[in-house]
Amino acid sequence: MNQSDTEDQEDSQTKQHPVNRRRFLGGVGAMAGLAAVGFIPLTEIVKGESPPAHTSTARSQPRQWAFVIDLRRCDGCKKCTEDCQKVHSLPKDHEWIKVYETTDEDGVKHFMPRLCMHCENPPCLKVCPVAATFKNEEGVVLVDQNRCIGCRLCMAACPYEARYFNYADPPKPAEPFDNPMPEFPVPQQKGTVGKCILCVHNTSMGKLPACVEACAMNALFIADLNSDVMTNAGGETYKLSRYLSENDAYRLKEELNTSPRVWYIAGHGQDLEF
Amino acid sequence: MTARALSRTEIREAAQRPMMAPGKTWWLIVLGLSALVLWAAVAYAYQVMNGLGVTGLGQRVTWGFYIANLVFFIGISYGGAMTSAILRLTGAPWRAPLTRMAEATAVAALLVGAAFPIIDLGRPDRFLNVILHGQVGSPVVWDVVAISTYLAASLIFLLLPLIPDAAVCRDARPERGLRSRIYRLLSLGWEGTPEQHRVLRRSMTIIAILIIPLAVSVHSVLAWLFGVTVRPGWNSTIFAPYFVLGAMFSGVGAVILVLAAFRKAYHLEAYITTKHFTYLAYILVVLASGYLYFMVSEYLTEGYKMHEDTGRLLELLMLGRLAPFFWLFIFGGLLAPIALIAVPFTRTIPGITLAALAVVLGMWLKRFLIVVPGLAEPLLPSSLIIYYPSWVEVAITLGAAAAIPLMLMVFFRFFPVLSIYEMEEAELEHVSAHAAGGA
Amino acid sequence: MAVGNLIRTAAVLVVAGAMLWLAGAPVVASATPTVLTALPPAEQEGGKAVTIAARLTDGSTNRPLGSLNVQFFVMTDVFGPRLMSVGQAITDTTGRAAISYKPSWEGDTKVVARFAGSAQFAATETTFQFVAVGPVPVHQDASFGLEPIRAWAPAVVVVLVLGVWATLIAVVSQTVLGLRVRIPEGAPVSVPIAGTHLQPASEDIGDGAS
Secondary structure, three states: OHHHHHHHHHHHHOOOOOOOHHHHHOHHHHHHHHHHHHHHHHHOOOOOOOOOOOOOHHHHOOOOEEEEEEOOOOOOOOHHHHHHHHHHOOOOOOOOOEEEEEEOOOOOEEEEEEOOOOOOOOHHHHHOOOOOEEEOOOOOEEEOOOOOOOOOHHHHHOOOOOEEEOOOOOOOOOOOOOOOEOOEOOOOOOOOEEEOOOOHHHHOOOOOOHHHHHOOOOOEEEEEOOOOEEEEOOOOEEEHHHHHHHOOOEOOOHHHOOOOOEEEEOOOOOOOOO | OOOOOOEHHHHHHHHOHHHOOOOHHHHHHHHHHHHHHHHHHHHHHHHHHHOHHHOOOOOOOOOOHHHHHHHHHHHHOHHHHHHHHHHHHOOOHHHHHHHHHHHHHHHHHHHHHHHHHHHHOOOHHHOOHHHHOOOOOOHHHHHHHHHHHHHHHHHHHHHOOHHHHHHHHHHHOOOOOHHHHHHHHHHOOOOOOHHHHHHHHHHHHHHHHHHHHHHHHHHHHHHHHHHOOOOOOOOOOOHHHHHHHHHHHHHHHHHHHHHHHHHHHHOOOOOOOHHHHHHHHHHHHHHHHHHHHHHHHHHHHHHHHOOHHHHHHHHHHHOOOOHHHHHHHHHHHHHHHHHHHHOHHHOOHHHHHHHHHHHHHHHHHHHHHHHHHHHHOOOOOOOOOOOOOOHHHHHHHHHHHHHHHHHHHHHHHHOOOOOHHHHHHHHHHHHHHHHHHOO | OHHHHHHHHHHHHHHHHHHHHHHOOOOOOOOEOEEEEEEOOOOOOOOOOEEEEEEEEEOOOOOEOOOOEEEEEEEEOOOOOEEEEEEEEEOOOOOEEEEEEOOOOOEEEEEEEEEOOOOOEOOEEEEEEEEEOOOOOOOOOOOOOOHHHHHHHHHHHHHHHHHHHHHHHHHHHHHHHHOOOOOOOOOOOOOOOOOHHHOOOOOEOOOOOO
């Protein structure tokens, strides 16, 4: 059950109980007792009535997807890039989520993943001559590769270098998919531009984006601005607005007024600016 | 000094000299140019079949030779606006022998330049989407609209004074044939009556007035293709006037080259004299100084602050990998032409032509130095990307450069190389001014 | 003798285990049982934040426990049921820990308050529900600015472009129509370009080549 999962994690995060002989002696009984204590609150009802089934009020609102990256945790393994490329059948030079490496003056490497910022004021959308780049109702910026003429002005305009042009045919998808659409542009079309789609094909079915799922360090969080929730592959879930303000979250190139939807939690004291 | 009077017959004969049966040299040159154009066509076909991966472009430097060529060739077309329109409106009579060549160069350069956005597209088969799904906020749409409007205006501006000239050609060829039919069609029944003169003069004045803001709009819009982004070197507020001035500069240089070539080839020394070259050279110097001023303004304000991205770009251009090209442009493409023209010893037709050649080649280099370094400089922590063009891009560039003289040579086989109408108009005005004021 | 020892040891173990089981804590035997009592929020003003609180007391003596950390979670269903951490607070002298929580959706909200336990006190948690009252603000995209100008500018540009094209077409048609001159019968086919009143007597146009 989710609850015991979170409970175990809470245990590991809070003060560790001193392990000693007495705990061993009462081991099994202790476990049984704990379980009993754990179950009681669930059935303990304040008002004396059984809780109604939790209504999906959050789902009745539309989503407004966003992303949070905890730079304290990223270790540069690039599993996010790999998995994204595998799921969307991308060539090696298309890194929809790209992990940048910087080295500080002590020679320590720091990693910064960057995906499409899904800006609220996207420069790429403004300059597209044929409106092939558009924003869906969940705030995700998508590309219609059936309309893109490949002029690449969007790539010149993106301040985050987040878009990639298909100079050649991409590798064949592992499972043949013959209906490429903006929400799942697989396979990519030669001569058009592609970029991170925040895995809307996953999120629309209640699954996490590929990179969020792949991150072993649980550094990537998918967030919903409407229900104010952020969560990651490990199940850690926080109230988005509170977490961002408590952790001094920042966005890249804030001064450009693109209003990006990807927040970073700074780690290691590295420079925030490049 | 006053040259001796030019009779009408002399003017007409000289203007139609290239229309006579061409000699061996003509065929050799045309064949050579056609070969280059053909090689470019083959390269483009190869690109269409295999995709843009055959170029040297990448994920960072995503625009290269093609976009530099776009800006360059459209810029070349400004010679027409400059000499024909501006000089016409300012009433400079000496421009008369130059207008036809300038306007024809403008149209040829525009046709070549307008091809480059399509050559650069990843999906040229979807070009019509720009019209079907065009977005008013996109600089690419602005480009398409501006270039097509300017092309239409330039064509009209070329064709209007061609009407009386076509009448001359029509009358010179009593035999029936396709050529006579075309001349008759083009001459629109021109008979030289005062009424027709009035109509034509008025139309030309309107187009001359209209073509100047149109020309300004075209290169401004091209500049905004870069100016609306945040890339270093592109994120500049003076990009539009910078580009317009650069276009006029390279355009006048190109006109000088065309004049020198046709003058030599068809012995038009009596009509295109040292004075024409000298006046054009002075205009070139003024434009060069203006361009230098814009560059100083740009680099001084950016260099004073050395903001991260822009600071790195300036280092790259002035002291880094691209320094040889940058300083070659400054000294060879700006300062040397100014010197060549300023010094009386070199202010000769060969000297001026050499200066114009330096200007034209230098401006191509400058366009390249605007497009590529702005993309090569990273916006997020990573390294500089080096861009090398592939044979496809080089072939298409050379083919485009060859296509302009090729089109001109073929055009002047069928139409007078000097604007008979405007030359006679200028002569008459001069005569009537003399008669009225008494020399 | 050995058997007796064995039985005695086993009995001690069983009793000890039972006592530990009765203590019910995975910790040092003296962990005190605790109870968290939920303090659900009062009437909520539509869309505003509420205070969710819980009181931590000693399970056996009912005295309040202060200076202990209580965490609060709300159940969400984004990507399945997940317990969302919404804050934590330290209990005051009355054992009450409270945080401010701004609901982001209307309707049933399930809150879990949890005390993770310490060396002395056993972990405990409680769940309660309240109904969040709307209207809850929906996320608005950041405004870009200059909205009125951005609304009108494209129309102005389109009008200008159409005006230019209209002028070009008008000039061309006027020229073509205006040049169609009726030539009277018998007139010479070719007339010199120069207008008649300006035509000089001789073939030469005059002196001065420019």
